[in-house]
Amino acid sequence: MSAPAAAASATEQTSTRAITTAPGGGKARRVKERLTSPWATAAAIIIAVVWTIPTFGLLVSSFRTPEEIRSNGWWNIFVSPSFTLENYLDVLTVQGASSANLGSYFVNSLVIAIPAALFPIILATMAAYAFAWIKFRGSAALFVLIFALQIVPLQMALIPLLQIFSEVLGISGTFPAVWIAHTIFGLPLCIFLLHNFISEIPGEVIEAARVDGANHTQIFFRIIIPLSLPALASIGIFQFLWVWNDLLVALVFSGGTADVAPLTQRLAELVGNFGRNTERLPAAAFISLIIPLIVFFSLQRYFVRGLLAGSTKG
């Protein structure tokens, strides 16, 4: 087994354990760790506060007026409270060359991330089914090879892949180029994780379908897809967020204009000229964070599972 494989399977186990182990079982409570001394509690609270303040500060800033953001820090809100949606309206709706124009980029992010999450998941499910349930010579060797591809940093593929897109296919700087790039980079991990899941489906179920005369296509649609839905959801959410948060693939393949480029790229440009965009950046950042935060807080269970399983990606 190769490393990310081992890592991913180990994390899979721990993650399911994390989810099934409810905190504070009877026995666990009895031997409550005596490390939870006042000092430990204080240290935990300090860490929690230090970890939260940067994000909290930016959130507060985003609701202050541009003049206030430029002239003093967000903590002054406790002395002189103020609240405005001006910054959000400015970065989202104002059109023009010098404006942030984030409305367009938000749409781009969605148009990139939805297909770029669906494509690799579907292709990977098909491949994983073939590896798990169709016997053929060289199956094991091929699977190990796909797996080993996970350790290739995507930096290794960027230059030649861009050349293929621009010189052979002529699609550089379009949505399909970004979709295909994300699909390719997502495939090895998706195939591996889905194979783990699909190969655990009881053989009797599939055997019974075969006896009834079902072929591979029918088995795939009637048995494999319905039974793997939870796994597909977890991995799909993770892939979606990975694409949504990505900057590198977008920079290389999207062409960098408001026609195709996602939010992350526009944010990187805005922060590149910090002095001029100071008052826009807090609101702009939160517009890009809103989708991941919604996913995180509403689907935390799926998110954690997908993240732990997918942590070796990239």
Added chain:
Amino acid sequence: MEFWSDLFEKFGVMFLGLAAFAAVVGIVLFLADRAPKRGRDVLQLAAFLAPALILLAVGLVYPAIRTTILAFFSRQTANGSEFVGLDNFVWMFTQPEITIVIINTLIWVALVPTLSTIFGLAYAVFIDKSHGEKVLKSLVFMPMAISFVGAGIIWRFMYEYREVGFSEQIGLLNQILVWLGQDPQPFLVNSPWNTFFLIVVMVWIQTGFAMVLLSAAIKGVPVEIIEAARLDGANAWQSFWNVTVPGIRGTLVVVVTTISIATLKVFDIVRAMTGGNFDTSVVANEMYTQAFNRGETGYGSALAVVLFVMVLPIVLYNVRVMRKQKEIR
């Protein structure tokens, strides 16, 4: 209403793309379904495997091999490029600014996994079985959900520096320095310390990851063993060090290696916060700058190869540890 027409057009492209994809996959599977009896097995196998295999071969295997070859050639010009042997690698280790890039990457990979794991483990232990464990966990885990660029902006504001007398500080850290009677510092400009301030951002992100995994592992250590250690007179620290830590060793290795690999590839944080200026660049960022901003495909490819070579031993180590653990079990 430019925005709305723009929106409809883009979503149109998306639905077209989704429909085209569904059509291709559907036709392939339909044909496999209807394949003649003879050779049906092979055709069906091909239908399921070929799409993924073709994409990986064209988009990952071939490019990786080509990048390795490009690393030994000069930049591509209209006249093509010429074989330069190891020149690109010699360049890397003789140019002072690129040597700094490599040293920076090594500092990153030494500090980020260590600090993230220590903070993550400490936090996981401190909040274990406490009231509100879930909430306390999400607070520290939250940075893991957001983009590195978003995190970069959050911390740009933390580090923001205003000259004394020019205006009030708007960055919290400099304001704290002022409150303490110190001079404010341009944190992101002063080399070599600026690299450490960028590292803080990555630690801030990765601690949550370490914490969630280690917390799950800690809960997996059998309570009986800890109880037994306590009965034998071990204090909290001893039982933690001699019972809990060996019990979660496998997870510790996974956490440290995973964060190390992520750290070696770090790109967005440096891009968003300093753009690689002020001696803060790292290999992944320099690779992008050389290959795509300056058109130096040879240098860029060589840096990508170096990145691969740095990742490899970590992965191999991970494999070895995993193998050993399997044997023990």
